[in-house]
Amino acid sequence: MKIVIIGGVAGGSKTAAKAKRLCPDAQVDIYTQDTHVSYSACGLPYYVQGNFEDYHNLIIRTPEKFRKDGIGVYLRHRVTKIYPENKKIEVRNLETDAKFYVQYDKLVIATGAKPVMPDIKNCHIKNVFTLRTVEDGINLRVQLRKSKTAVIVGGGYIGLELLEAFVANKVRTTMIERSRHIMSILDDEISELVQNFVETLYPDLTEVITGEYVKEILGEGYVTGVKTNTGKVIKADLVLLAAGVEPVVDIASEAGVKLGKTGAIKVNSRMETNIKDIYACGDCIENIYSMTGIPAWIPLGSNANKEGRCTAMNICGHPEDFEGVLGSAVTKYFGLTISRTGFTEKFARQNGFDTVSVMITKKDKAGYMPDAENVTLKLVADKRTHQLLGGQAIGCGDADKRINTLSTALLKYVTAEELSGADITYAPPFSTSIDPLISAARLLAEKLQK
Amino acid sequence: MKIVIIGGVAGGSKTAAKAKRLCPDAQVDIYTQDTHVSYSACGLPYYVQGNFEDYHNLIIRTPEKFRKDGIGVYLRHRVTKIYPENKKIEVRNLETDAKFYVQYDKLVIATGAKPVMPDIKNCHIKNVFTLRTVEDGINLRVQLRKSKTAVIVGGGYIGLELLEAFVANKVRTTMIERSRHIMSILDDEISELVQNFVETLYPDLTEVITGEYVKEILGEGYVTGVKTNTGKVIKADLVLLAAGVEPVVDIASEAGVKLGKTGAIKVNSRMETNIKDIYACGDCIENIYSMTGIPAWIPLGSNANKEGRCTAMNICGHPEDFEGVLGSAVTKYFGLTISRTGFTEKFARQNGFDTVSVMITKKDKAGYMPDAENVTLKLVADKRTHQLLGGQAIGCGDADKRINTLSTALLKYVTAEELSGADITYAPPFSTSIDPLISAARLLAEKLQK
Structure with a gap:
């Protein structure tokens, strides 16, 4: 064969x-x-950032x-x-x-998959990058270390991961996102929180422009900046195109x-x-x-x-079925974890579900533990069946744990009521005696029962 | 009413x-x-350790x-x-x-619940402690700061948490556990790993004695040490009794x-x-x-x-059922997380289950991330139905996340095969592209199918 x-x-x-x-x-x-x-394409942003030196590690x-x-x-x-x-x-x-x-x-x-090439004039000059292959990563890393300013076109996962990489390298970076918020793959109230965090963490090094798009790359031979649809000109020693894949x-x-x-x-x-x-x-x-x-x-x-x-x-003759996915994903921006599984509320509604949702913010650990941090959780359920459809969690606390706990519940069509009876590990350095996920599930169950 | x-x-x-x-x-x-x-009784060990100053926080x-x-x-x-x-x-x-x-x-x-008072002579003299109430915590903390040496009787959760508290305060501590291993609530191969970690982390400050027990508290009025059943005498400025509840x-x-x-x-x-x-x-x-x-x-x-x-x-007339528990629990010893949910293999066998289990050790994050650490996972399933019965995870990596992901699967009688199709979030700072839990579930499914 x-x-x-x-x-x-x-x-x-x-x-x-x-x-x-x-x-x-x-x-x-x-x-x-x-x-x-x-190779680990997902690791490229961390190589670019300098979390490790040798790309062979990927x-x-x-x-x-x-x-x-x-x-x-x-x-x-x-x-x-x-x-x-x-x-x-x-x-x-x-x-x-x-x-x-x-x-x-x-x-x-x-x-x-490959990066979407946005309809931008003069896109193919030097120091305009996309990030897909190891070569892309090597080249971007070299140029990043020579740059003082940068523009990132697109505020999705890759854009955000590279924003961290750029800012960590003290490169003043402007992120330009066409939608109303960066991370628009999440529900609006969650993406807003992400955006607030990004804008306030290193304000001297970061600017976020939303609802606008780049029309033209400026520079001859080498990029010198970009011009947006409103005529704004932004200087840049490098431009990263991350407008989706x-x-x-x-x-x-x-x-x-x-x-x-x-x-x-x-x-x-x-x-x-x-x-x-x-x-x-x-x-x-x-x-x-x-x-x-x-x-x-x-x-x-x-x-x-x-x-x-x-x-x-x-x-090879060992029949096996791939049962599908939940869309579980995670990323981070410095200390902020951004995680999701299942449907966002907007996706659920676009697909005809009548949804009920809750959003709560709680400490991820016992409040008296010195490293306790917030986690904000949104849970979405179907109004008729009470079946959970998805969840999003962000925070400087352990958001990812809650999303993964939810993910196996989604596998088996768990309802909000059932999730509120989940038995989540508790000790002060790891959780609160009633875990934020349980609190959210209870609140959702109460809302559904009204 | x-x-x-x-x-x-x-x-x-x-x-x-x-x-x-x-x-x-x-x-x-x-x-x-x-x-x-x-009050948070679970927080007492962290107050004793000095993670925060004011017991009112509890x-x-x-x-x-x-x-x-x-x-x-x-x-x-x-x-x-x-x-x-x-x-x-x-x-x-x-x-x-x-x-x-x-x-x-x-x-x-x-x-x-209350601490079991072991059958030890001279148990009621000064500076012999148990830890149950806020007062116990306050008194223990005061004495700890005056002590150079200590003995902990019992190597379960509370014993281990207080061992961390004592060692973090530079008090040379001997833990004496009657069973073959400390943390004997876990399966032997897991408790062995915990014990190895404890013995090697701060060898100058820690001694672990197993298969032996304290027969007598030494000292008049104030404790000066303990004597074990083999006649061993160990000096101590304080003794903590944590031989179960x-x-x-x-x-x-x-x-x-x-x-x-x-x-x-x-x-x-x-x-x-x-x-x-x-x-x-x-x-x-x-x-x-x-x-x-x-x-x-x-x-x-x-x-x-x-x-x-x-x-x-x-x-109050709002009938609700409490459906039961999974025994999910977590603790830590400095950087080592110890977590479990469901049955241990020995508990399952004692209760008549024909079990199949696997144990693996993997990195908790992409290997090229500088803070990747190991996590060791044991999964237990029923041989006939392939239903998962429980899991234990320890490691300096994120063990707790995997156990909580498993816990909601247990809620719904998930099989090893089904868990291997779980959709766990992946990004290099959070996981490996095939999460350790998925790897373990797959290995278990293969073993069950043999």
């Missing part, structure tokens, strides 16, 4: 490694246009290790076309520009692979596309929310790893 | 406050032999606040007898030694209130004892494991609070 995998970051490299373990006799080859495989498995295990790795090889009827792909060697064809028995599309689906789609309503590749629970012997996994596929079956595109390394594993299991 | 509550720490004071809110017209009175009500509601809310508080009043047929109690004022009787419509027994059930039991097989008071899910109009809550009652209905005595502040609330709801 010949297994060909397109893309080698999280989903692709996980598929390869697991498939080779399960079917040692199979030929397993990874083709990627990238110069690296099997690499989970080197090409040499893959080859030693009998897995072929073709770096700088772009797959340009899929021929499902002949079960072959067209590959271009980006070094030599040579074109050739490769047969497959099973094809895995793990082409990932989109699934890489072009060659899949050209070959007749069906996309879902989110624009990402549609797969079934066995990671199969609509075309026989073509699987897909990782950031290029559409997920399903396990609480409800609603499709959503949630490109995260945690999902990609599980999907890669599941793809390999199914290819 | 006249509601009389015996005991006023967590369960009793919660019942009082909630009942008064629900039934403002009821007369609510707390009788306690203690000098304080409504007090949640003062007697004055209770009285302002219309709740009677009778400190230093010991209830000596219950007359269920006449619905009255006998009370002794410990200051004046006066005896009197109080009528009730609803009686709540919240007498809590037991439910305070004497007056309840004399009045005909039924005890469960654990020796604590048996209640139904509405917190009613076998005698009409007598309720019980807090550390004096027997709990039920919600996964299985097996009775267990799990005296914890988190449970007591929930039980107190539930008692008040039922007394």
Whole structure:
């Protein structure tokens, strides 16, 4: 059996490694246009920031290790076309520009996601960056250390993580976000809190502009600044474009692979596309929310790893279903943790749910412990069934613990009432005797019962 | 309606406050032999250690606040007898030694737990302490600051928390535990790890002796040391007895209130004892494991609070069931977190389960993050149903998050296979792309499927 995998970051490299373990006799080859495989893309902002010095730390498995295990790795090889009827792909060697064809028995599309290129004039001059690959990280880190000012276009996860990186390096940074708030993936009242925190933590180094967008990059050859739609000019020695990501689906789609309503590749629970012997996994596929079956595109390394594993299991004759995701995610901005699982209230309403929600702020530990900090929790439930639909937590306290505790409850359709009976560990350095999550669940249950 | 509550720490004071809110017209009175009500007993070790200076921080509601809310508080009043047929109690004022009787419509027994007094000679001389009340904490803290050496009898939660307090104050301390390991409430392989950590962290200040017990306290008037059953003599300026706790059930039991097989008071899910109009809550009652209905005595502040609330709801005509507990608990020894939920493997086996378990050690965060630390996880499942029965986690990494994530899964009878599909938040500062809990669940699922 010949297994060909397109893309080698999280989903692709996980598929390869697991498939080779399960079917040692199979030929397993990874083709990627990238110069690296099997790296932690989520770790790039922390490398840029300088939390560690050597980018090799981000690499989970080197090409040499893959080859030693009998897995072929073709770096700088772009797959340009899929021929499902002949079960072959067209590959271009980006070094030599040579074109050739490769047969497959099973094809895995793990082409990932790429930064959305916003419609900005003069976008391709020097020191305008996106962050996707290890190379991007290396280049950005070098330029960051030479810069005094920067602009970040977009206030989502990556924008925020790089804002921390920039500010930690004492680079005065302006974040420009088109929506009303940064972190607009969260409910408004939560994103407002994030934004307040960002604006007040290092006011000398940080400016946040919302409801505005960059029209033009300024500079000849090298960036010198940006101009917004209102004519504002902001100086910058570097510009980072982090205006969202989109699934890489072009060659899949050209070959007749069906996309879902989110624009990402549609797969079934066995990671199969609509075309026989073509699987897909990782950031290029559409997920399903396990609480409800609603499709959503949630490109995260945690999902990609599980999907890669599941793809390999199914290819190698160990049928396994990937039951869906909850959209659990976490990030931080210096001391502030931002975490979520399940639906935001706005997503739930967009999808026709009649929601009831509560938001509370409590200490994360016994108030007399010197390191007790606040955590703000929002819980969302369905009005009719009382089933919990999701939660968001932010704070300098331990917000992430509460969200993960909620996440396994969502797996099993727990109601607000049931969650209020949860048994959460308590000791003064870890929690309050009634954990903030229990308080929130109780308050929500009371509101639902009215 | 006249509601009389015996005991006023967590369960009793919660019942009082909630009942008064629900039934403002009821007369609510707390009788306690203690000098304080409504305090965080779990916080006493941290007060002793010096994490904060003022013991008033431990007090949640003062007697004055209770009285302002219309709740009677009778400190230093010991209830000596219950007359269920006449619905009255006998009370002794410990200051004046006066005896009197109080009528009730609803009686709540919240007498809590007390330290087991081990069978040790000369136990009642000065500077031999137990830790139960605020007074105990104040006295222990004063003596600790005058001491150079100490002995702790017992290596459970309280013993360990006070070992940290003593060692942090540079008092050379010997812990003596009768069992083979300290923290013997955990499975052996986990308690061994705890013990290794304790023995190696501050070897100049700490000695742990296991499989031995104290026979005699040495000293006349003031403690000077202890002698063990093997004749070992250990010098000590103070001795702490922390050889376990037991439910305070004497007056309840004399009045005909039924005890469960654990020796604590048996209640139904509405917190009613076998005698009409007598309720019980807090550390004096027997709990039920919600996964299985097996009775267990799990005296914890988190449970007591929930039980107190539930008692008040039922007394005040808002029927509510307390569905049971999971035995979730956490403590720490300096940087080491020790956390558990559900059954240990030995408890499961003692109760007739055919168990399968796994234990893994992984980084709690992406390995390249400078503050990544280990967490060791043990998961236990039932061999036939694959239902998870419990988990234990220890480590300098974030062990508690994993246990709480597991705890809500236990609420809903989740199997190892289902847990391996959990969606846990991932970002390099918070987790690994495949969280240690997922890794453990997968390994367990594979082992179960063999």
